Amino acid sequence: MEEILKRAKRVASEAEVYEVSYEETPVVFEANRLKQLQTSQGTTVALRLIREGRLGFATASGEVDPQKLVDMAVETSRFGTPARFRFPDPDAYPPIEVWDAEVEKVSLEAMTGLGESLIAQVRGHAPELVCQCHIIRAVATRRLLNSQGGHAVYKRSVFSVELTGTLVRDTDMLFVSDVQSSCHPIQEVAGMAQTIREQLELSRRQARVSSGQMPVIFTPRGVASALIMPLTLAINGKVVLQGASPLANRLGEVVFDERLSLRDDATIPFRPHSRPCDDEGTPSRPIVLVERGMPAGFLYDLQTAAQAGASSTGSGLRSGGGMPSPSASALVLEEGEAGFHDMVRDMKEGLVVEQLMGAGQGNVLGGEFSGNVLLGYKVERGEIVGRVKDTMVSGNIYKALREIIAVGDRASWVGGALLAPHIYCARLAVATKG
Amino acid sequence: MDESLRHRLSHALTKAQADYAEIRLEESQSTRIVYRGQELEDISHALSFGGNVRALVRGGWGFICFDGLDELPSKMELATAQARLVGKESTRFVPVEPVVAETAPWLKRDPDAVALAEKKRLLDEYNEVIWGTPNIQTSGISYSQARRKVILANSEGSYIEQSRTDVTLRITAVARKDGQVQQATLSLGSLGDYEAISGLHGQVEELARRAVALLNAPQLKGGEYTVVLDPVLAGIFAHEAFGHLSESDFVYENQRLKELMVLGRRFGGQHLNIVDDPTLPGLRGSYEYDDEGTPARKSYLIREGVLVGRLHSRETAAKLGEAPTGHARALDYRHPPLVRMSNTFIEPGQLPFSELIADIKEGVYAKNWYGGTTSMEMFTFSAGEAYMIRHGQIAELLKPVVLTGNVFTTLANIDAIGNDLEMNQGGGCGKGDQVPLPVSSGSPHIRIRRCVVGGG
Numbered sequence: 001m002e003e004i005l006k007r008a009k010r011v012a013s014e015a016e017v018y019e020v021s022y023e024e025t026p027v028v029f030e031a032n033r034l035k036q037l038q039t040s041q042g043t044t045v046a047l048r049l050i051r052e053g054r055l056g057f058a059t060a061s062g063e064v065d066p067q068k069l070v071d072m073a074v075e076t077s078r079f080g081t082p083a084r085f086r087f088p089d090p091d092a093y094p095p096i097e098v099w100d101a102e103v104e105k106v107s108l109e110a111m112t113g114l115g116e117s118l119i120a121q122v123r124g125h126a127p128e129l130v131c132q133c134h135i136i137r138a139v140a141t142r143r144l145l146n147s148q149g150g151h152a153v154y155k156r157s158v159f160s161v162e163l164t165g166t167l168v169r170d171t172d173m174l175f176v177s178d179v180q181s182s183c184h185p186i187q188e189v190a191g192m193a194q195t196i197r198e199q200l201e202l203s204r205r206q207a208r209v210s211s212g213q214m215p216v217i218f219t220p221r222g223v224a225s226a227l228i229m230p231l232t233l234a235i236n237g238k239v240v241l242q243g244a245s246p247l248a249n250r251l252g253e254v255v256f257d258e259r260l261s262l263r264d265d266a267t268i269p270f271r272p273h274s275r276p277c278d279d280e281g282t283p284s285r286p287i288v289l290v291e292r293g294m295p296a297g298f299l300y301d302l303q304t305a306a307q308a309g310a311s312s313t314g315s316g317l318r319s320g321g322g323m324p325s326p327s328a329s330a331l332v333l334e335e336g337e338a339g340f341h342d343m344v345r346d347m348k349e350g351l352v353v354e355q356l357m358g359a360g361q362g363n364v365l366g367g368e369f370s371g372n373v374l375l376g377y378k379v380e381r382g383e384i385v386g387r388v389k390d391t392m393v394s395g396n397i398y399k400a401l402r403e404i405i406a407v408g409d410r411a412s413w414v415g416g417a418l419l420a421p422h423i424y425c426a427r428l429a430v431a432t433k434g
Numbered sequence: 435m436d437e438s439l440r441h442r443l444s445h446a447l448t449k450a451q452a453d454y455a456e457i458r459l460e461e462s463q464s465t466r467i468v469y470r471g472q473e474l475e476d477i478s479h480a481l482s483f484g485g486n487v488r489a490l491v492r493g494g495w496g497f498i499c500f501d502g503l504d505e506l507p508s509k510m511e512l513a514t515a516q517a518r519l520v521g522k523e524s525t526r527f528v529p530v531e532p533v534v535a536e537t538a539p540w541l542k543r544d545p546d547a548v549a550l551a552e553k554k555r556l557l558d559e560y561n562e563v564i565w566g567t568p569n570i571q572t573s574g575i576s577y578s579q580a581r582r583k584v585i586l587a588n589s590e591g592s593y594i595e596q597s598r599t600d601v602t603l604r605i606t607a608v609a610r611k612d613g614q615v616q617q618a619t620l621s622l623g624s625l626g627d628y629e630a631i632s633g634l635h636g637q638v639e640e641l642a643r644r645a646v647a648l649l650n651a652p653q654l655k656g657g658e659y660t661v662v663l664d665p666v667l668a669g670i671f672a673h674e675a676f677g678h679l680s681e682s683d684f685v686y687e688n689q690r691l692k693e694l695m696v697l698g699r700r701f702g703g704q705h706l707n708i709v710d711d712p713t714l715p716g717l718r719g720s721y722e723y724d725d726e727g728t729p730a731r732k733s734y735l736i737r738e739g740v741l742v743g744r745l746h747s748r749e750t751a752a753k754l755g756e757a758p759t760g761h762a763r764a765l766d767y768r769h770p771p772l773v774r775m776s777n778t779f780i781e782p783g784q785l786p787f788s789e790l791i792a793d794i795k796e797g798v799y800a801k802n803w804y805g806g807t808t809s810m811e812m813f814t815f816s817a818g819e820a821y822m823i824r825h826g827q828i829a830e831l832l833k834p835v836v837l838t839g840n841v842f843t844t845l846a847n848i849d850a851i852g853n854d855l856e857m858n859q860g861g862g863c864g865k866g867d868q869v870p871l872p873v874s875s876g877s878p879h880i881r882i883r884r885c886v887v888g889g890g
Contacts, residue, residue, distance in 0.1 A: 030687060031688060034494065036770070037495070037496050037516035037519060037520055038770070039497070039498050039499070039516070041499065042499070042501045042768070057477070058478055060481040061481070062483035063501070063502055064481075068481070072481070075550065076550070078550075079477050079551070081473055108516075108519065128690070130687070166688065168690035173809065173811035173812075241471075242470060242471045243571050243572060243610065244571055244572045244615060246614075246615055322466075323475075323476045357809055357812065358807040358815070358836065358838075361805030361806070362804065362836055363833075363834050365608060366615035366616060367615070370816070371838075372812050372813075374809050390812070392656065392836065392887075392888035394656060394836070398613075429656050431886055431888050
């Protein structure tokens with residue numbers, strides 16, 4: 001890295017080298033049985049430089065010839081966008097804990113045992129269930145150096161368990177699933193087994209629903225699959241800068257229900273998306289995005305912040321070693337006061353949606369979502385009566401999240417990227433067969 | 435062919451005390467050009483070199499991926515040891531005749547031979563077309579090209595070197611009025627031909643105008659409609675709704691699914707034929723050998739409405755007692771191969787488009803790709819463009835629609851198939867975490883009775 005930076009400084013006014021090395025070990029169960037053990041290792045290096053005021057960028061995986069990387073970045077800088085920022089000076093980073101040395105020490109036997117135990121617990125309830133399960137331990141080291149003397153380095157450990165079960169009855173297929181992840185090793189899977197058993201139990205019967213407008217309760221997973229993608233776009237500083245975000249120019253205006261508050265928080269200890277700084281070396285801090293229904297801020301990286309006349313929020317993240325771009329780390333939707341069972345009891349006729357498939361395919365930028373209810377239940381007179389099928393739920397978050405009946409009192413993590421409670425929407429369009 | 439490398443790989447393979455072992459190496463060079471609005475957001479080059487070894491012992495797999503060529507024999511031993519930990523049964527893996535081959539890349543106008551400045555100039559022109567349209571709020575353009583060379587060596591003596599260059603272009607126009615945001619998108623791609631993404635100025639202009647027109651378009655009332663799909667969307671349907679269900683790694687360990695997907699079962703009318711064919715020349719899903727060294731071949735999935743075949747890896751073929759079809763494909767060296775599609779399409783029938791819509795009183799004409807996904811039984815896909823059909827005529831533009839349904843019912847509800855097959859190269863397929871894999875899909879226009887369309 002030092003060699004790349006040295007060579008880059010000869011031809012550029014400023015430069016930055018970012019390196020991520022990872023080792024990942026997934027244990028894969030297929031059709032209830034252990035199928036594959038896997039170890040993946042790799043290193044990716046990215047060089048970003050500013051030459052004659054313009055940005056150049058190149059990345060390489062595997063063995064890197066430093067001069068070649070510099071040459072590639074220089075070539076792109078001839079066409080690159082004008083740099084509006086300087087790489088950050090040395091800074092002090094908050095001590096955010098994301099490393100547990102125990103993760104690396106979890107044996108393959110222990111991981112295998114965990115998967116076997118989870119599958120056995122779930123199938124004890126439904127012997128016909130065919131399970132796929134991935135248990136993954138991963139460690140990664142990220143390093144950043146720039147020509148201003150800025151430097152950052154941190155290690156992060158991640159352990160995750162994911163199970164998907166399929167139940168086939170003639171042409172009817174039911175999919176149940178749960179995923180947990182942490183920077184600590186996961187040793188206990190009884191909670192996951194319980195979640196999946198509940199999904200199976202509620203799906204035992206099928207219920208009919210007719211087309212029309214009706215209330216819908218999104219579970220935390222339902223929130224993730226239906227509502228989050230439009231929100232994530234709308235709070236992105238780049239989208240805002242282009243004027244393509246429906247939230248642009250609406251800071252401080254009540255856009256959503258007042259019970260809705262959202263922040264992006266990469267500082268929660270031992271969460272898989274937490275970190276002391278972003279991928280450009282800006283320190284992490286919680287960013288308030290929606291405060292009691294009012295847009296309160298947007299996510300920025302260095303370049304976008306400079307263009308918008310704002311400061312970086314420490315949200316410059318890279319996917320696959322690419323160019324940094326404003327991105328959410330871990331979105332947190334504040335809890336409300338309603339219990340899930342009280343929400344159901346309140347409902348005369350409506351749906352509970354656990355997963356909406358394909359909701360992110362439409363005009364997401366405009367806030368629209370429309371998807372097939374992959375897992376969801378019908379509510380009649382305050383009770384869940386069975387699973388619904390062949391049903392689409394559609395809406396627009398700028399209407400749906402203004403017309404909220406209640407926000408749940410217990411948030412839960414959906415993977416590493418979202419902590420959300422249940423959200424009870426007053427009226428959404430439901431379309432179905434017949 | 436690099437004989438010393440070949441020798442090195444064969445030597446490492448001798449260290450595998452396994453029923454089957456392979457080494458796959460991959461070298462790639464790629465370029466990205468991304469505009470967000472009028473600003474060039476990303477112009478970058480990427481280089482990558484890496485590989486993996488995979489071993490099969492008593493039905494269990496070990497897989498090690500790396501980014502350097504050091505200590506290959508010990509990596510082979512480690513993969514074998516992992517496979518040994520997993521394997522508790524017997525290996526079932528169809529043997530394939532060993533092949534030594536070096537395939538030439540399919541190139542028409544080689545994207546690598548086009549200067550970066552020329553590419554940028556073309557994209558600038560497209561962007562100017564969008565920005566020249568009244569009421570446009572912003573635009574997005576994303577170009578990528580990747581040249582990839584993959585070497586596969588296995589314990590049966592195969593040594594196959596394949597190269598390809600994949601090109602994609604996605605253009606989005608965004609219109610905004612009174613807080614309402616609408617967008618229209620064009621996705622294209624090609625295998626080794628820069629011309630495929632050139633000269634699109636007219637299409638880009640039409641795209642920008644449509645984004646603006648959508649601001650005033652009415653929202654369809656959700657419900658059941660007779661729907662006519664254009665070749666692009668019908669191709670996505672063939673891929674999403676039926677193609678994924680034909681991937682045998684989903685079926686082979688599941689008794690219930692085996693009963694459901696039994697060969698000979700009727701899925702549609704006599705007119706319905708669905709094919710997957712990696713041997714078609716010059717498409718993004720085309721190749722000569724898959725990532726297990728099996729020669730590619732054309733597979734009928736549905737013939738005259740009846741299930742007649744499915745897509746296989748060597749393992750799924752062995753377990754189902756069928757012939758391997760050459761559909762084991764890996765996204766890159768970081769992943770083991772999965773059963774994947776290549777070029778999937780519905781074969782053309784007899785009817786011209788005008789006859790397909792002639793007797794529809796009220797229906798929906800859905801065009802163009804926006805996205806699609808499947809849970810095997812249920813699918814959803816979204817149309818980039820939709821119109822009402824009224825009394826046999828294409829009528830007003832609608833706000834974007836999403837179609838959904840149960841694959842089994844929907845295949846049976848296809849009651850007419852057009853005569854105008856077209857292949858769409860703009861898609862990338864996802865399965866597990868391996869996305870986007872280059873594929874193509876296609877179809878003539880098709881008509882589906884009683885299809886659920888989501889609306890407002």
